Amino acid sequence: MSGTTVEVPSVLKERPTLEVGDSFCFACGPDRACFNTCCADVNIILTPLDVLGLSRRLGMATSDFLTAHTVRLETKDLQLPVVALKMSEAEGRPCPFVGPGGCTVYDDRPWACRMYPVGMALPPARAGEDPRPQFFLFEDDFCEGRRGAGAWTVEQWRRDQGVLEREELESGFRALVGHPWFIGGRRLDEGRTEMFFTACYDLDRFRSFVFESSFLDRFILDQELVGKLENDDLELLQLAFRWLRFALFGEPTLTVRSHRPSPRRRT
Numbered sequence: 001m002s003g004t005t006v007e008v009p010s011v012l013k014e015r016p017t018l019e020v021g022d023s024f025c026f027a028c029g030p031d032r033a034c035f036n037t038c039c040a041d042v043n044i045i046l047t048p049l050d051v052l053g054l055s056r057r058l059g060m061a062t063s064d065f066l067t068a069h070t071v072r073l074e075t076k077d078l079q080l081p082v083v084a085l086k087m088s089e090a091e092g093r094p095c096p097f098v099g100p101g102g103c104t105v106y107d108d109r110p111w112a113c114r115m116y117p118v119g120m121a122l123p124p125a126r127a128g129e130d131p132r133p134q135f136f137l138f139e140d141d142f143c144e145g146r147r148g149a150g151a152w153t154v155e156q157w158r159r160d161q162g163v164l165e166r167e168e169l170e171s172g173f174r175a176l177v178g179h180p181w182f183i184g185g186r187r188l189d190e191g192r193t194e195m196f197f198t199a200c201y202d203l204d205r206f207r208s209f210v211f212e213s214s215f216l217d218r219f220i221l222d223q224e225l226v227g228k229l230e231n232d233d234l235e236l237l238q239l240a241f242r243w244l245r246f247a248l249f250g251e252p253t254l255t256v257r258s259h260r261p262s263p264r265r266r267t
């Protein structure tokens with residue numbers, strides 16, 4: 001099982017492409033002889049929401065989850081950091097979350113696992129154009145699901161698997177990686193690359209940055225929002241995307257306070 005937004009053209013070369021309304025057959029389940037065989041030795045790129053959902057499910061801080069369960073990679077084209085799920089060291093390199101009954105983190109399974117057997121590639125950013133996703137089908141011989149009777153359109157499949165809802169929540173992430181700032185070969189420097197990694201993937205560390213640095217003094221934020229940020233991960237993730245657009249690309253997505261308040265005094 002795999003699916004990625006990072007290797008665009010080569011992924012599409014030898015695979016049948018699909019439009020959103022095109023249909024394909026697929027039916028997976030424990031009755032299949034291949035059940036669970038796809039959850040091993042596989043390259044699964046995690047989105048920010050995947051990292052967050054799996055960390056919370058496992059009761060781990062995002063930094064601890066990233067250390068224990070992911071490998072940090074870099075996209076070939078933009079040299080942006082991405083994280084891949086680390087397979088276990090056991091024979092056959094099974095996913096750490098696969099059990100005899102299937103996926104043990106099913107409700108929080110990653111985007112790539114939800115999408116399979118559909119893959120998606122995003123073309124490089126072009127000025128004035130929203131990158132249009134290109135869909136394709138994985139045709140793995142070991143997967144009996146493709147021989148199933150159920151017929152799905154790409155749209156129906158993505159909705160059924162909860163992909164559309166999740167993509168909406170992290171549309172700010174896709175806007176970052178497809179940002180026109182990158183057109184012409186511009187790349188982030190090391191410091192900004194680290195900002196990108198922390199804000200997108202290590203949300204607990206980003207929360208500390210918001211509350212323990214001068215962030216709340218530097219920027220004007222709605223007080224109701226500030227009240228939510230301490231406990232609401234999804235609000236914080238949206239702020240992270242806004243902050244990255246401000247910090248990396250100089251967009252006015254945050255308002256800087258013109259006069260900083262005097263330092264807070266302890267009484």
Ligand code: SF4
Pocket residue numbers: 001038039040042095096097098099102103104105106109110113
């Ligand atoms: S996260 Fe779940 S669905 Fe994805 S590879 Fe692991 S066990 Fe399989």
Ligand code: SF4
Pocket residue numbers: 027028029032034035036037038039116142143144145146
């Ligand atoms: S049908 Fe395909 S996706 Fe389902 S368990 Fe078998 S190999 Fe995995």
